[in-house]
Amino acid sequence: MKRAVRALTAHRPRPLSSLVLALTLVAGGFAAWTGQDWYRAAHDDRAAYAAQRDEALAAGEQAVQNLNTLDHRDLKQGLDLWESSTTGELHEQLASGRAEFAEQVKAAKTVTTARVLSGAVTELDDRAGRARVLIALRVTVGASDGAKTDKDSRMLGELTRTGGRWKLSALGQAPVGGAPTG
Amino acid sequence: MSTTRHHINRQRRRQARATRSATSAGTPESAGSPTRPGGTAVLPPPGSPSPPSARTAETAADGKAAGSGNGTADRKASGAALGGRSARGRSRRPAGLAALCALTVLLGGFAGWAHAKAEALRDDPARRNTALTDLARTSELKGRTSKAVDRLFSYDHTDPGALEEAARDLLTGKAVDQHRALLADVRKRADAQKAVITTTVTESAVERIDGDRARVLVYADQSSVGTAGNGAAAGGADRTGESRKTAGDEGVYAGAMLAVDVVHRDGRWLVSGIDTFGR
Numbered sequence: 001m002k003r004a005v006r007a008l009t010a011h012r013p014r015p016l017s018s019l020v021l022a023l024t025l026v027a028g029g030f031a032a033w034t035g036q037d038w039y040r041a042a043h044d045d046r047a048a049y050a051a052q053r054d055e056a057l058a059a060g061e062q063a064v065q066n067l068n069t070l071d072h073r074d075l076k077q078g079l080d081l082w083e084s085s086t087t088g089e090l091h092e093q094l095a096s097g098r099a100e101f102a103e104q105v106k107a108a109k110t111v112t113t114a115r116v117l118s119g120a121v122t123e124l125d126d127r128a129g130r131a132r133v134l135i136a137l138r139v140t141v142g143a144s145d146g147a148k149t150d151k152d153s154r155m156l157g158e159l160t161r162t163g164g165r166w167k168l169s170a171l172g173q174a175p176v177g178g179a180p181t182g
Numbered sequence: 183m184s185t186t187r188h189h190i191n192r193q194r195r196r197q198a199r200a201t202r203s204a205t206s207a208g209t210p211e212s213a214g215s216p217t218r219p220g221g222t223a224v225l226p227p228p229g230s231p232s233p234p235s236a237r238t239a240e241t242a243a244d245g246k247a248a249g250s251g252n253g254t255a256d257r258k259a260s261g262a263a264l265g266g267r268s269a270r271g272r273s274r275r276p277a278g279l280a281a282l283c284a285l286t287v288l289l290g291g292f293a294g295w296a297h298a299k300a301e302a303l304r305d306d307p308a309r310r311n312t313a314l315t316d317l318a319r320t321s322e323l324k325g326r327t328s329k330a331v332d333r334l335f336s337y338d339h340t341d342p343g344a345l346e347e348a349a350r351d352l353l354t355g356k357a358v359d360q361h362r363a364l365l366a367d368v369r370k371r372a373d374a375q376k377a378v379i380t381t382t383v384t385e386s387a388v389e390r391i392d393g394d395r396a397r398v399l400v401y402a403d404q405s406s407v408g409t410a411g412n413g414a415a416a417g418g419a420d421r422t423g424e425s426r427k428t429a430g431d432e433g434v435y436a437g438a439m440l441a442v443d444v445v446h447r448d449g450r451w452l453v454s455g456i457d458t459f460g461r
Contacts, residue, residue, distance in 0.1 A: 017275070020282045027289035034296035041303040046315040050308045053315070117459045118441045120387035120399045124314055134387040134399050136439045136459060152459070154401045154439045156385065174385055174401045177435035 052126040059166035060133040060159050061116045067171060068114035068139050072105050087162050088169035109144035129161030313388040320388045326451040327398040327442055328383040334361060335381035339373050354452040361456060377408040394446035404436045
């Protein structure tokens, strides 16, 4: 009887302490769970890959648009932009054919502008720094007499990352009927 | 007067006395111990029968208390016992409770903050778009969409039901009307010329996957082979075609490009929108 009384006084449940302790444990559990969740979200490999994909696409769209834009009144700036948007073989081709091409455009007096309709990355090797893009393009050619013609282009581009930036290393149109059309 | 009540009263009193003596002695460990002299001076040790004189005295006292103020004494005694017990932890427990409360608030605050951070990271549009990052889904989408476009833009004048079946199977939402409008002309011409239009997707790329919605850019070739009159059906099968060429007896080839919105429903990808870029 006496022992029972002592046990009762020594271990009488303290509702407030128990409640606070339970709350602390629950809060601790939540903190551990969300902390781990946050860590996982911050160290997700796919996030870095997704960032590279979007960067490559943005650079590809801009470069393809640049290469389809040329004003005969401002050839130097236009062709400089062509060269700065490209790298590798494509860059060499453009640089070597620059003078000849400039003469042609000057003679034709054309103003070419382009608008990207849609674009997507088909392949991305973020370690090697290579990507392949599909870019749907609408090119508007303004002739010297003011006439304008629209032409849709199904572009296939290859990008290479150089010095942390994505640049076009190859560009062509998707072939029709199994044969390349240019 | 019941003996049980008598016994309980005795226990209470003994306990109160013991606690009081323990508090004054400053040794909390021995509180309530019956071996203390303070306890035995008045009450007999437990187990041993009380001397008859003591028992009668108590009985008499209890007898009086039953009617008058002994209840107050009892209450006083138990009050003293309570005071003795809480005096030990009075300085420690509230501080501990406060620390626990603070810890709870801190942990809760961290949990909320970490959750917000994780959600912000995941809500990043670049990350929400799982095109290419989810390779399995990306290639599945490319395959399904290519097959869907092949079926939806191919037409055989001898089997017009196939196109209607494809439309029923693969289209949903506004794509139904878009598809009908796009194909109406083509069907009329193909029927007149008894032509077979075959569409083959040559390139496709997934622009965006966001959960069960996606957008796919598609390049397709269309060949139109007429079996009546002049052989090749004049004009492209699709208005999106921007470059054409005749390939001998094969008919007319046209290249087309379109963006297709698809939605994942009941385990299948359905076309919910067809964008021909205003052509």
